[in-house]
Amino acid sequence: MAERADADDGLLVRIGPHPAGRDPGHRGAEGKRAAIVRAATELFLRQGYQATSTEQIATTAAVSKQTVYNQFGDKQRLFRAIVLGVTVTAETFAAGLADALDGIGTPAELDAALRALARRYLATVVNPQVLALRRLMISEAARFPDLAAAYYEQGPSRVIAALGPLLGGLAERGLLEVGDPDRAAADFAFLLLGRALDEGMFQVEHRGLTATEIESGAAHAVDVFLAAYRP
Amino acid sequence: MAERADADDGLLVRIGPHPAGRDPGHRGAEGKRAAIVRAATELFLRQGYQATSTEQIATTAAVSKQTVYNQFGDKQRLFRAIVLGVTVTAETFAAGLADALDGIGTPAELDAALRALARRYLATVVNPQVLALRRLMISEAARFPDLAAAYYEQGPSRVIAALGPLLGGLAERGLLEVGDPDRAAADFAFLLLGRALDEGMFQVEHRGLTATEIESGAAHAVDVFLAAYRP
DNA sequence: TGACCTCGGTACCGTATGGTCCAGTGTCGA
DNA sequence: TCGACACTGGACCATACGGTACCGAGGTCA
Numbered sequence: 001m002a003e004r005a006d007a008d009d010g011l012l013v014r015i016g017p018h019p020a021g022r023d024p025g026h027r028g029a030e031g032k033r034a035a036i037v038r039a040a041t042e043l044f045l046r047q048g049y050q051a052t053s054t055e056q057i058a059t060t061a062a063v064s065k066q067t068v069y070n071q072f073g074d075k076q077r078l079f080r081a082i083v084l085g086v087t088v089t090a091e092t093f094a095a096g097l098a099d100a101l102d103g104i105g106t107p108a109e110l111d112a113a114l115r116a117l118a119r120r121y122l123a124t125v126v127n128p129q130v131l132a133l134r135r136l137m138i139s140e141a142a143r144f145p146d147l148a149a150a151y152y153e154q155g156p157s158r159v160i161a162a163l164g165p166l167l168g169g170l171a172e173r174g175l176l177e178v179g180d181p182d183r184a185a186a187d188f189a190f191l192l193l194g195r196a197l198d199e200g201m202f203q204v205e206h207r208g209l210t211a212t213e214i215e216s217g218a219a220h221a222v223d224v225f226l227a228a229y230r231p
Numbered sequence: 232m233a234e235r236a237d238a239d240d241g242l243l244v245r246i247g248p249h250p251a252g253r254d255p256g257h258r259g260a261e262g263k264r265a266a267i268v269r270a271a272t273e274l275f276l277r278q279g280y281q282a283t284s285t286e287q288i289a290t291t292a293a294v295s296k297q298t299v300y301n302q303f304g305d306k307q308r309l310f311r312a313i314v315l316g317v318t319v320t321a322e323t324f325a326a327g328l329a330d331a332l333d334g335i336g337t338p339a340e341l342d343a344a345l346r347a348l349a350r351r352y353l354a355t356v357v358n359p360q361v362l363a364l365r366r367l368m369i370s371e372a373a374r375f376p377d378l379a380a381a382y383y384e385q386g387p388s389r390v391i392a393a394l395g396p397l398l399g400g401l402a403e404r405g406l407l408e409v410g411d412p413d414r415a416a417a418d419f420a421f422l423l424l425g426r427a428l429d430e431g432m433f434q435v436e437h438r439g440l441t442a443t444e445i446e447s448g449a450a451h452a453v454d455v456f457l458a459a460y461r462p
Numbered sequence: 463t464g465a466c467c468t469c470g471g472t473a474c475c476g477t478a479t480g481g482t483c484c485a486g487t488g489t490c491g492a
Numbered sequence: 493t494c495g496a497c498a499c500t501g502g503a504c505c506a507t508a509c510g511g512t513a514c515c516g517a518g519g520t521c522a
Contacts, residue, residue: 032470048373050281053509064471065511075510138432139370142279145435152433160426180451186426187455194421195391201369202383204376220411224418228458263499284479295500296481306480 033071035061041082045132049079049140076144083147086133090155093124094162101166110175111226118192118218121159125193126208131200138201160185167229177231184229192221264302266292272313276363280310280371307375314378317364321386324355325393332397341406342457349423349449352390356424357439362431369432391416398460408462415460423452 039061043052054075058065072078100117104110124130133151141148160182167188168181178184196217200206209217270292274283285306289296303309331348335341355361364382372379391413398419399412409415427448431437440448 046373048370051373054511055509064469066470066472069511070469135369135372138366139279141366141433142282142435148433148435152430156429183451187422190421190425190429191418194425195417198387198421199383202372202379204373204379220414224459227460228455285481286479295502297483297501298499300481301498 032061032063032067036063036068036071036078037082037085040078041086044079044082045129045136048136049143054078079140079144080147083133083137083144083151087151087154090158094158097159097162098166101170104170104175107175107230110170111222114222114225115218118188118222119214121189122192122196122209122218122221123214126196126200126206126214128206128208131197131206134197135201135204160189163188174231176229178229187228188221188225191224192218263292263294263298267294267299267302267309268313268316271309272317275310275313276360276367279367280374285309310371310375311378314364314368314375314382318382318385321389325389328390328393329397332401335401335406338406338461341401342453345453345456346449349419349453350445352420353423353427353440353449353452354445357427357431357437357445359437359439362428362437365428366432366435391420394419405462407460409460418459419452419456422455423449 036057040052040057043057043060054068055065057078058068061068068078072081097117100120101113104113134156137148137151163185164182167176167178167184170176171178171181176184196209267288271283271288274288274291285299286296288309289299292299299309303312328348331351332344335344365387368379368382394416395413398407398409398415401407402409402412407415427440
């Protein structure tokens, strides 16, 4: 197997040294670093920070503890790398919102677009991984205040912040009647997500929602939102 | 009786040693137990379960570690006792909701009553202690799944469950137009609390909301709710 | 090919922590 | 007055965990 892989630099933040080494085993292409990241991500999300030992991470990644320390310095830095890596996906979601509300001309189109957006939004947020990350960040907010803040800004808050101007734009075109776009965005978000998020926080074994539940939750949220904000 | 009982409830941290030996009276045992509960509550809420050592609890309660174990058996049982004790207050809150919506005859009265209820509800939930407990339960949901579930049922969920029938009653009297009372209750709750709760979860040092913010948040939530649910 | 270098595996260290044990001591009931 | 009782203080144990030292293996370069 190819031992030196250029492939190992694909994924996330790269902190430590690395390329110089080979991999006596046969995992060059994969990269031990990536294996560590994968293992740590899974373990942190499932068990939390404290409950996950560096040794367990090493074992799960089929790597020695020393390698973990060589690559990431210490446990905190590893954790930070994981969280920042995972958080990236939230940004792309926020960025995609604009498309969903593009080219709307009639109330019927608005209704349909909002429903579609709501479905996607809800489905994304109740994803078990996303819920787990959220739980994790809340749990570690005391130990990593800056990380928690960063996660919040770039995740949950970012989406709402992106939604506000979009609703404002719809209002300008007479499709909505919105006093404060940011508040309207938050209203939409929590009408849609509030209950599911609440439940998801306290149930570690949260089987996501069924397609029907998502559909129905999205429809209800949009109905209420439009009943309040339709011109 | 029990001179010590009074001495013990100076609010928080108590480090100084204690008069050695037996604690005066059978009230003594109760006093120590209460002191342990108080200390543990504060520490668990502030630091979390793991980060709080039994020794720290003992020291803070001005009690020997052995006494902690005598009283509660082990750390987990102590934790359970704390959480269950604290959770009780949520029930009284839920029970008080009915009064707030009592004797409403006109839309104007409804509006005023909802605003008052919303203010109280919001102020209660953004209370730093309440937020801390919520964070704590989310953090420990993996270690104490049953406890987390119990907390959720008797806390957040209970309030919404209590609100549903009340809204349903108002609908029967023609003051609201509600399809699904439970959903309407959840809508009300999350319109009101969603954003504050969200922020509060990620900011450990969350200074509650100002009176103005509470007023304005409550007013907005009620406005939106009524815009959607007014007949 | 051989000196040199980097990396990783293992053993290891120090510390913190939950929990136990025990002897001394002061209080209360009999 | 005396014994039962509960609490204290502190030593103590086992364990777990983050982090490090060290040495050998496998590659690199001349």
